[in-house]
Amino acid sequence: MSSEWASGKLGDFIELKRGYDLPQAKREPGKVPLVSSSGVSDRHSVAMVNGPGVVTGRYGTIGQVFYVQEDFWPLNTTLYVRDFKGNDPQFIHYFLKIVDFFAYSDKAAVPGVNRNHLHEALVVVPPIDSQKSIAQFLGALDDRITLLRETNATLEAIAQALFKSWFVDFDPVRAKMEGRPPEGMDEATAALFPDGFETSELGEVPRGWRVGSVYDISKVVYGAPFASKLFKAAPPGRPLVRIRDLKDERPGVFTEEVHPKGYLLKPGDIAVGMDGEFRAYVWGGETAWLNQRVCVFHPINGASSAFVRLSIAPLLAAVEASETATTVIHLGKNDIDRFRVILPSSTVLHAFRAVAKPVYERLVLNKQKAQTLSTLRDTLLPRLISGQLRLPEAQAALETTP
Numbered sequence: 001m002s003s004e005w006a007s008g009k010l011g012d013f014i015e016l017k018r019g020y021d022l023p024q025a026k027r028e029p030g031k032v033p034l035v036s037s038s039g040v041s042d043r044h045s046v047a048m049v050n051g052p053g054v055v056t057g058r059y060g061t062i063g064q065v066f067y068v069q070e071d072f073w074p075l076n077t078t079l080y081v082r083d084f085k086g087n088d089p090q091f092i093h094y095f096l097k098i099v100d101f102f103a104y105s106d107k108a109a110v111p112g113v114n115r116n117h118l119h120e121a122l123v124v125v126p127p128i129d130s131q132k133s134i135a136q137f138l139g140a141l142d143d144r145i146t147l148l149r150e151t152n153a154t155l156e157a158i159a160q161a162l163f164k165s166w167f168v169d170f171d172p173v174r175a176k177m178e179g180r181p182p183e184g185m186d187e188a189t190a191a192l193f194p195d196g197f198e199t200s201e202l203g204e205v206p207r208g209w210r211v212g213s214v215y216d217i218s219k220v221v222y223g224a225p226f227a228s229k230l231f232k233a234a235p236p237g238r239p240l241v242r243i244r245d246l247k248d249e250r251p252g253v254f255t256e257e258v259h260p261k262g263y264l265l266k267p268g269d270i271a272v273g274m275d276g277e278f279r280a281y282v283w284g285g286e287t288a289w290l291n292q293r294v295c296v297f298h299p300i301n302g303a304s305s306a307f308v309r310l311s312i313a314p315l316l317a318a319v320e321a322s323e324t325a326t327t328v329i330h331l332g333k334n335d336i337d338r339f340r341v342i343l344p345s346s347t348v349l350h351a352f353r354a355v356a357k358p359v360y361e362r363l364v365l366n367k368q369k370a371q372t373l374s375t376l377r378d379t380l381l382p383r384l385i386s387g388q389l390r391l392p393e394a395q396a397a398l399e400t401t402p
Contacts, residue, residue, distance in 0.1 A: 004127045004130075005124050005125065005126050005127070005387055007123070007124045007125075008122070008123065008125075009119060009120055009121065009122060009123070010099070010118060010119055010120070010122075010123050011118075011119030011120065012085075013085055013087055013092075013123065013125050014083065014085055014087060014092055015081070015082050015083035015085065016079040016080070016081060016115050016118060016119065017080060017082040017115070018058060018076060018078075018079060019035075019055070019058070019073075019074030019076045019077065019078040019079065019080055020073065020074065020075065020076055021075070021076040022044065022073060022075060027042060027044050028044060028045040028046070029043070029045060030043055030044050030045030030046070031043055032044045032045060032070075032071060032072060032073055033068060033072045033073070034072070034073050034075055035055045035066060035068060035072055035073065035078060035080075036057075036060075036061075036075045036077055037056075037057030037058065037059060037060045037061040037062070037064070037077040038057070038064065039064065039066050040066075040068075041075070044073055046073070047070075047071035047072055047073055048072070048074065049071065049072055049073070049080060049082075050071050051068050051069050051070045051071045051072055052068060052069050052070075052089045052090070053067075053068045053072055053074070053080055053081060054066070054067055054068070054080065054081045054089060054092050054093045054096065055068060055074050055078045055079070055080045055081075056078065056080075056096055056101065056113075057077065057078060057079075057101075057113070058076075058077055058078050058079045058112060058113050058115070059076075059077045059111075059113070060077050061077075062101045062102060062112075062113055063101050065093055065096045067089070067090060067093035079113065079115055079118075086128065087128065088128060088131040088132050088135055090132075090136075090139055091131035091132065091135040093135075094135060094138050094381060094385055095123075095125070095385050097381060097385075098381065098382045098385050099118075099121060099123075101113050103121075104117040104118045104121065124387060130391075134384050134391060137384070137391060137394060138380075138381060138384070141373060141376070141377045141398070142377065144373055145374055145377070148366045148367075148369055148370040148373075149366075149370060151366055152363050155359050155360075155363045155366075156363065158359055159306045159356050159359050159360065160310060162352070162355060162356065163307065163310040163356075166348070167307075167311075167342055167344065167352075170197075170205075170206055172185060172190060172193040173193050173195065173196070173197065173206045175190075176190070176193060176195040177195055177196060189351050192345065192347045192348050192351055193206065193348065194206045194207040194208050194209075200342075201340065202340060205342055206344070208345060209342060209343060209344050209345060210342075210343050211340055211341070211342060211343065212340070212341060212343045213337075213339065213341070214297075214312060214336060216301060216341070217299065217300065217301060217303035217307065217311065217341060217343070218270075218297040218298055218299055218300055218303065218308045218312075219297075219298040219300055220295055220296070220297055220298075220333075220336060221263050221295060221296045221298060222290075222294075222295045222333075223241075223263065223289075223291045223292045223293065223295065224260075224261040224262045224263065224290070224292060225291075225292040226240055226255055226257055226259055226262070226289060226292070227255075230255050230256065230257050231253040231254070232253065232255065233252075233254070235254050236256060237254040237255045237256035237257075238254060238255065238264075238288060238289050239253070239254050239285075239286060239288040240253050240254065240255050240288060240289045240291050241271070241285070241288045241290055241291060242291045242293075242294065243273035243274070243276060243291075243294055246279070246281045246294070247279075247281070249283065249285035249367065249371060250285065251285065255289065259289070262289050262290070263289070263290045263296065264287050264289060264290070265285075265287065265288050265289070265290045265296065266287050267283060267284055267285070267287070267364050267367075267368065268283065268305060268360065268361070268364045269283045269296050269298075270282060270283075270296060270297045270298075270299075270308055270312075271283050271290070271296050272295050272296075272297065272312075272316065272331070273294055274293045274294065274331040274332070275328060275329070275330055275331070276328060276329065278316035278317070278319060278320045278329075278331050280297070280309045280312055280313050280316060282305065282309065282363060282367075283364075284363075284366075284367025284368055284370075284371065285367075297309070301346075302346055302349045302350055302353065303353070304349075304356045304357050304360070305357075305360050306352075306353075306356035306357070306359065306360050307349065307352055307353065307356065311341045312341075315339045315340075315341075316331070319335050372402065376397065376398065376401055380394045380397065
């Protein structure tokens with residue numbers, strides 16, 4: 001570590017202050033972000049703090065740190081940096097990510113961070129030029145991750161819009177009924193659609209199509225009951241996917257158990273958690289065992305992953321809505337057995353697959369790239385911030401990342 005790095009108490013380098021109360025009844029429509037202990041939670045018409053700023057949880061959710069570019073309102077469940085004391089705000093955002101906030105929290109049922117105790121934390125901070133260089137490097141890494149995720153949001157929207165047009169609004173059929181060519185569709189694809197409707201148990205469907213079981217388009221595989229007493233925080237063993245792991249695609253436990261009914265979840269699989277909330281996720285994490293109360297919908301009979309996922313999404317939502325009165329909602333095999341879906345002709349199904357498959361393949365690839373970059377960032381960040389790793393070494397590690 002360079003001798004130019006300064007040591008002292010955290011309060012010597014920044015001043016933290018408690019956020020401000022703003023009851024729901026006093027909030028007015030606006031563009032100013034309201035930052036809670038879990039991030040931007042709402043908007044308001046007035047700001048209390050000029051950006052850029054740094055906010056962390058004081059009460060409730062502890063340990064997350066947020067960088068806010070624009071003017072904002074930190075809520076009273078947070079601490080925000082009132083004075084950076086000449087330090088780079090973006091660097092301080094990353095710097096606070098390596099602070100053990102729980103070491104400065106009380107032992108109540110809902111822990112809270114003591115600002116005065118936090119100010120006493122002993123820290124080492126680099127000079128301002130190094131701060132800016134480190135922040136620029138980590139910020140560029142975060143920008144790449146954000147771009148991949150934004151691209152995926154666009155890809156998801158493209159697939160969903162096409163599915164809705166073809167299989168919900170039946171735009172190509174209605175266009176043909178009106179004697180006009182379907183928008184954005186070549187003649188060969190348009191010829192695959194009928195020019196009229198017929199009645200079904202789900203209402204009107206295009207002529208020649210039918211309503212069937214979800215098992216006509218997918219095979220459902222259920223996770224196995226792996227023994228929790230064998231769970232470990234790190235390898236050896238394979239990662240194990242629980243419901244809580246579906247959203248961020250980072251399994252939190254490993255196991256060396258090989259269950260006889262075990263299924264290995266693979267990138268591109270459509271996975272659904274069966275407790276709490278029911279969402280169909282496109283898995284983009286590493287290959288991992290599937291735990292109980294998680295299931296996978298495997299496309300069959302020419303259906304694509306996109307067609308299966310978008311077909312079951314409203315059905316899952318309907319089950320979730322019907323069970324909101326219970327403490328913890330559950331999805332069971334009996335619910336899935338009742339799922340009814342629209343079944344287009346095989347030619348239309350294959351035409352949709354030809355368009356949607358490369359979209360989902362790109363989506364999964366982007367998820368994997370984002371995951372790799374996130375892991376690299378999380379590995380480099382504490383070493384850079386603490387001075388254990390120099391910036392050129394970090395840049396070299398990034399250049400060798402696929």
